[in-house]
Amino acid sequence: MPTSTTTEMPTQDDCDIVKDCELALLHxxxxxxxxxxxxxxxxxxxxxxxxxxxxxxxxxxxxxxxEAADGPVDIKAVDVVTTALAPGVVLVTYDSVTPTRRAHRSSVWVREGGRWQVRHHQGTVTAD
Incomplete structure (x- = not known):
């Protein structure tokens, strides 16, 4: 699966990889x-x-x-959207839903050394 370099705009494949990485962090x-x-x-x-x-x-x-040692982690992501912002930069937005709250989420992912990594994350509680 071809992916872009840090000097090129992220491809759809890059955005898909970043989405998978973001969702992995919820497990x-x-x-x-x-x-x-x-x-x-x-x-x-x-x-x-x-x-x-x-x-x-x-x-x-x-x-x-x-958190993982305390028992099962129950975080769902809904309405996940990825957006290529700049060469080597992808924004992920979604709502996280747990048994006790819902929050708007955004993450900024950067490609460094050929690997996508989350650089910044923001969570804002919202009404159900």
Whole structure:
């Protein structure tokens, strides 16, 4: 499957890969596997969480690992949209739905060293 370089606009294949990576981060198997999650999170990752907490890479890895250890992770993504923003940059937007809340989500993914990684994530709680 051909993908673009960081000097070209992301292709549909790139957007599909990024979508799959985003969705993988919602699964307990990835959230609970620090090595797998680290591969998807940029070294300078940060998140403005729906909870109001600001996370960096290490703190979000700790949180995801603890969450997965506590039991099944039940996060659904609905209305997922990917948009190529610039060479080597893809935006993903969707709503996350858990048993206790719904939130608008956006992630900015960048291609570095041939790998797509999430650089920034934002969550905003919304009414059901």
């Amino acid at each position: 307990g198997a990835v959230r609970g596997d620090r090595t797998s999650a680290m591969l998807l999170l940029h070294k300078d990752f940060h998140e403005f969480g729906a909870s109001g907490v600001v996370w960096d890479r290490e703190s979000i890895l700790d949180m995801m690992e603890a």
